[in-house]
Amino acid sequence: MAITLKDIAKKAGVSESTVSRVLNGIPKASSETRDKILKIAKELGYYPNDVARSLAKQKTHIIGLIVSDIANPYFASVIGGVEEVASLKGYSLIISATGGKEKEELKYIKILKEKKVDGIVFMSGRMPDSCEKALVESEIPTVVVSRKVKSFLPSIHIDNIGESYKAVEYLIKLGHRRIAMISGPCIDKESGYHRLLGYKNALADYDLPFEEELVQEGDFKMDSGRKAMENLLSLKKLPTAVFAASDAMGVGAIKAIKKAGLRVPEDISVIGFDNSIISLACDPELTTIGQPVKDLGRTAMEMLYKIIQGEELERRTIYLPCELIIRGSTKSLG
Amino acid sequence: MAITLKDIAKKAGVSESTVSRVLNGIPKASSETRDKILKIAKELGYYPNDVARSLAKQKTHIIGLIVSDIANPYFASVIGGVEEVASLKGYSLIISATGGKEKEELKYIKILKEKKVDGIVFMSGRMPDSCEKALVESEIPTVVVSRKVKSFLPSIHIDNIGESYKAVEYLIKLGHRRIAMISGPCIDKESGYHRLLGYKNALADYDLPFEEELVQEGDFKMDSGRKAMENLLSLKKLPTAVFAASDAMGVGAIKAIKKAGLRVPEDISVIGFDNSIISLACDPELTTIGQPVKDLGRTAMEMLYKIIQGEELERRTIYLPCELIIRGSTKSLG
DNA sequence: CTGAAAGCGCTTACAG
DNA sequence: CTGAAAGCGCTTACAG
Structure with a gap:
């Protein structure tokens, strides 16, 4: 059984509330109790139960990512960008592969709702009306990658x-x-x-x-x-x-x-x-x-983060520029 | 605010326990209350809060995947295999990218512990002793992909x-x-x-x-x-x-x-x-x-599933065969 | 077949 | 600065 706040509280002779505050760095504890609690927590090898915390705080710090195919190098790179920024902001990433099938997409939107993810990045094959409706109705902050949307959902594209x-x-x-x-x-x-x-x-x-x-x-x-x-x-x-x-x-x-x-x-x-x-x-x-595959992912996650923070998005639809890369397969005629 | 069991219970004039049972298909309710509850749940657009359920059941149905680089096509394919089987078994996948850095690996192991994942697939760059120790001590069912292990941790490889x-x-x-x-x-x-x-x-x-x-x-x-x-x-x-x-x-x-x-x-x-x-x-x-990249992922997840179910693994170390694919870059000499 | 109660492990006003 | 209590939304023995 894992160590809980209660165990620490008991051993330190204080209340759970106090332990919780100290461990969360809320600065209202005498340095004396503080040190004691920190020491005991360390001794016992305590680590917080994020599920309980999520339930109490109504936030999971999880982002759900819906993609048609993880193994596709294009998506894999975009995901890499999403993960990079998510991790930076303290979010974990749940990834679901739909094979581009509408039924699977709807299924995963439902699962992500149940998992109470804080946000969704949607970049499955197409964007069926049913999915867009489900996403909008979920009321979960969502960013769509590379798919035109009909609703107000923010999205990121290349032109x-x-x-x-x-x-x-x-x-x-x-x-x-x-x-x-x-x-x-x-x-x-x-x-x-x-x-x-x-x-x-x-x-x-x-x-x-x-x-x-x-x-x-x-x-x-x-x-x-x-x-x-x-x-x-x-x-x-x-x-x-x-x-x-x-x-x-x-x-x-x-x-x-x-x-x-x-x-x-x-x-x-x-x-x-x-x-x-x-x-x-x-x-x-x-x-x-x-x-700019990685940047597509990064920017998507940055937009999502802003929405989650309650900030206004300057632009709901962002286009990232591509670059013409000249190599050996093209040649001036004559 | 999302609909909860309590809302349904109130509207149906029954207890939360009954609603919970009915919604979980536990067969001890009169078909009368049953139908009523199901109907109301549907009307209200109820969907369960998986965080609360996870806390109560002490199971998250989440698998944590630690990998050095998602965008690497090799890893992306393995991940695809893991996701496929995980999804089939009703698990979601949290993916963390470490860049092959030991510090990040340890950090993510910690995060996954806090998130109370039901299992871990580890396929980061190397397998430092510190990581292996952390994995073993976490007591979370773990399968290692493509890395030799010193401990009893199960692993899957090619030869x-x-x-x-x-x-x-x-x-x-x-x-x-x-x-x-x-x-x-x-x-x-x-x-x-x-x-x-x-x-x-x-x-x-x-x-x-x-x-x-x-x-x-x-x-x-x-x-x-x-x-x-x-x-x-x-x-x-x-x-x-x-x-x-x-x-x-x-x-x-x-x-x-x-x-x-x-x-x-x-x-x-x-x-x-x-x-x-x-x-x-x-x-x-x-x-x-x-x-057999996809199969490496699939098999890893299948092993992990067995461990989670408490089954014995027939073999703790599995080698998957590769295939010699002959194309145009090799030629008989003379 | 159904309900009251306790519990999962945390957080957070509210009092003091 | 600290504690008691309620709450997050479920599940699950236990009684009846």
Whole structure:
């Protein structure tokens, strides 16, 4: 059985209240009783029961994190950022993986409510209305990562449209005119549809025609990028550059291009999105849009902390800038 | 304010005890009161306060996970496995990142004790005596992942010596006689020293001489593999094959080899360790030893669950087998 | 089948 | 400066 306040109180011949105050550093004890209590606590190897404290204080100092897949390096990095700041502020992190399934998401929101977490970071696959409703109704301070919200819930994003625009614009400025895109699934609003939109916008602004055949849809994974590129390579008129909505698809594209006997970037330039580790592993190394993954997590947790503290958020929707990282997979045309 | 048992009891005109029993499905209530209580609970939108329940039951249904770096894909995958099984068994996961620092490790062990977690999965960088002592003294059921322990603490591993042996043996059977190794830091007993040991053992068993100059120490990251390979390439007599103790270093080695104008695997074969995503991103794709990362996590959690349930563990130390995955970076000699 | 009571281990006004 | 008491929201013998 663990040592409790009562044990210390008994041994010190004082009340539990006094022990509690001393141990919490509330400065209303004579240094005499103080020292005695501290000494006994140490002797007995006392450590507080945080469950009891949470119940009494109505605060758990736990943040709940809902994510679709922990093992996904992107989420893992964001989580790393959340954890870093949470730990700094004295919070622990409960992590739940939903596999992007709405039912699981709702289940975990319920569990987190029961666990009385002080806040929630939500970054599961999509953001179904049901989840958003549950989050709002939970009245638990919540920050949403990378998902558009309809309610007042605060959220943090990257500007998928603008950053994609940046990538394509870079290709255009390199002299490319026939630029293909390997997009994500368009049902994915942010990383799918918005990145495609950025591509379209850039083409439009630079008076380049949008051609259906130059857009192939993948699922963000390497193999889908490979297949998408094979399709593009079967076109009568090849593109001179490809914008992939993820590094993995970009790497897949490079593989397909090389397999077809063409060279990157001499024959076709490829640009990715994410700056994940694989963008450095491939050959040539992939030019890409670097997402501030860790900062997304950090900032999410900082926003959450403010809300928990009752502070006003200056902005309920924050966009973090990405960085164009130029490597060997892109080349000026001519 | 959230709805409590008391609210339901009052509205239903029964005692809290009865409400508690009904809500917990303890079958000693007339279906009449039962239905009434359930109905009211639903109306009021009641959900239990798990903190109070934890205090009363002396169980939190929380598992604490101590890891050095969440963002590391290897750990992220293991965590994914732990989470999967934990969730299945009705446990939540608190995750703490230590950066591999002993001080942080001790701090988190303390926090987890205070949070009264039902069990701990420990997979931080090393396993300092102080940590092991703290874990043992905490009396919290604990499973250690990938770290040798001195105490009775249960642990789960891969056989680093044997699996490395397997990798090197494969190269030998391909006809290679001059095989270099890019090892991890030897202060890292398991992934560092033991993998080197497996290399040495294989050489010895096949009557190949061990040559100091063929061993270069890296830090498991890509850049260190590149540098290590550059050193190897400056040898008068080049190796025909290289065993890297991590995929990242293997990829770095490939880059260095290609940069020097040589080919993989025609001139030099390379084999890695881990089967991480980057082993598929590089060119050629890397032959490697595939670690059962997710299963390590799953099994750790299953062991932990048994301990929590008070069951006997058949084996306190479990080794999970790895798989030799043959890809394009290795080639038969001649 | 149901209720009153004690308990889990803390915190925190309130008195003194 | 310190203690008695109530409270946080549950669970669980024990009686009836």
